[in-house]
Amino acid sequence: MNKSKRVIMLEFNELCPPLMDKFIAEGHLPHFKQLRDASECFITDAGEEVKNLEPWIQWITVHTGLSYKEHGIFNLGDGRELASDSIWDVLSKKQMKSWVCGSMNVNYDAKKLRGIVLPDPWSKDVEPSDDAFKPYFNFVRANVQEHTNETFKLGLKEKLSFLMFMATHGLSYQTVKAIIQQLLNERKDSNEGWKRATILDRLQWDVFKHTYKKEKPDFSTFFLNSAAHFQHKYWRHMEPEKFVMKPDSSELSIYGNAVLYAYQSLDHVVKEALAMRDDETAIVMCTALSQQPYTKADAEGGKLFYRPHDFNQLLSELQLPGVVKVSPVMSEEYHLVCESEAAAEMLEAELAEFTVAGESLFLIRREGSDVFSGCCIHHDLDRGTDIERGDQKAAGFYDIFYQADSIKSGMHHPDGLFWISTPKAHHKVHKEKLPLTSVMSKVLNVLPVETAR
CATH class of the missing domain: 3.90.1070 (Hypothetical Protein Ta0175; Chain: A, domain 2)
Structure with a gap:
């Protein structure tokens, strides 16, 4: 495999191989297609029982190369209990810098870390490694954790701290324009509110880009969950024929393209990631697992x-x-x-x-x-x-x-997407599935690291 000085790892939680193929074939995702056509492409296998198919379990496997039985972390928020090295720990020992942006259920050793870690918004005990990121982290965490609670309100102090952080950490004209357009759309039609999750994606990408350019890390991750969230909520609106409980026509008109909308939002991120990379940077995309229609509870009124x-x-x-x-x-x-x-x-x-x-x-x-x-x-x-x-x-x-939320529509599936695009790579599709436990070593093999562990 061709070596690169740097790796940008796009962690798009639970994107589905069949949907990716379908949306690319229909011409909806030109930048995903561009990345795929310049990548070695694998379907990963989580290798776990259905009860252990949870992203906060699988992402630890991605980052450590360990199965659930080996790493033992079952609950979201328990990443602090992880006793094994993650990719950024391995690289820190090699004096290489990492920028971990939003990765799920992470742990790190603050005394040994070279770089910056911004935990996921469901983190219980793990805080940002740099206190400067706390206003952003606290704002996003509160909005993500309470997004279904209509009575939840953040205080003025927290909002101002967040705005000051964004003003000095990469807030782009395009994101400001998207925020204004979203608010205008919601004033015209209250049913447009579901799209707000992709606005948070834009803000996270602005922070990622700003910090990436400033820190120049050897390895970076960028995690987003919006597509997974939309699949869980709106799969029955995308493929109503697969469900006993079918949405009515008004719901279909509002949410019928919600999953596609999420993938197209990520396609914009891929476009910008491709524009960022140089001849010494590889782009990796990983989804850890995927989803499939959840129809089990429809006969009882849905979950x-x-x-x-x-x-x-x-x-x-x-x-x-x-x-x-x-x-x-x-x-x-x-x-x-x-x-x-x-x-x-x-x-x-x-x-x-x-x-x-x-x-x-x-x-x-x-x-x-x-x-x-x-x-x-x-x-x-x-x-x-x-x-x-x-x-x-x-x-x-x-x-x-x-x-x-609404009735559950998507459930987890062990297959995932894993693409590696180095500057000199040629498109290759591997027919055999790749164990998810092998992803860490594949990523480290792209970097100039002598030993993987």
Whole structure:
């Protein structure tokens, strides 16, 4: 394989090989086509059971070369517990600089890191390696974690800190124009709000470009989740014929092209990445896994998700003591960090007492002083439904929870895309699937690194 001095790794979570082929063939993704046609192309295999197909598990595999059984990290937000070296750790030992922008479930050694790490917005304990990035990180994390909560509002101080950060970290004219256009579109039509996720993508890309040009890293990652999010929500609008529960005509007119829109937004990122690279830079694209239609629950009304209106209210109304921090992650799940392991054991027992119409209310997984939890009811409930503790009413269900997002439409699939484009590479499609555990060594083999581990 041809060597390059630098690697830009585009981490586009859960893009699907069949959809990529379809959209390219239809002419919708000219820059993905340009990258693919100058790449060695692999389909990766996550090599895991269905229950272990989660991006926060697979991205650790990408970054470490270890299977889930070997790295042992199951929950989103638990990246801090990773005991093995990731790509940037290996490169730091070789005195090579990394710029890790938004990668999922990461860990790093602050004393040994050469470069900058900006964690994903679901991070529980891992903070940006450079405090200058905290205003941006805190703003994005709050908006991503609470994007389904219509009552959530950020304070003026946080908004101003974010704006000051963006003004000095690459905010582009094109992004400002896109923001203004999005707001105008929403004023004309309130149904345009779903496109906001791609605005965050633009902001993240501006920050990535600015920092990349300033730091000149040997290795960089750029992670985006918007397409995965749209696939989970809107696959049934893209291919309604595959679902029992079909969207009505008004929903189809609004969301029918949502997944394609997400891929086209990423195509713009690919265009700019191709324009950034020089004769000594390789571009790698990886998706870790992909998705497929989720039809399993349609006969029962579809799979729904419920989140608390307010976490302080959840703790006080249900009288759950000992929690010192709540860290929301994706969908309905969150970490309840307790003041001690004993407090976590007590919380675990108390959460198990809550039911709704005879069903357990909470998912519960405890590790030390951390209880990973969330509402484990995924079907429709009547408005007058109560939460019970033993034989006593604890609260009204909808007083504590609201239905987040729409009916689940996409589920994970073990196949993923992995393309390597070095300046002198020729297009080659590998017929045999590549184990996801081999991605790390493939990436390191592109760089001038003597030993992979």
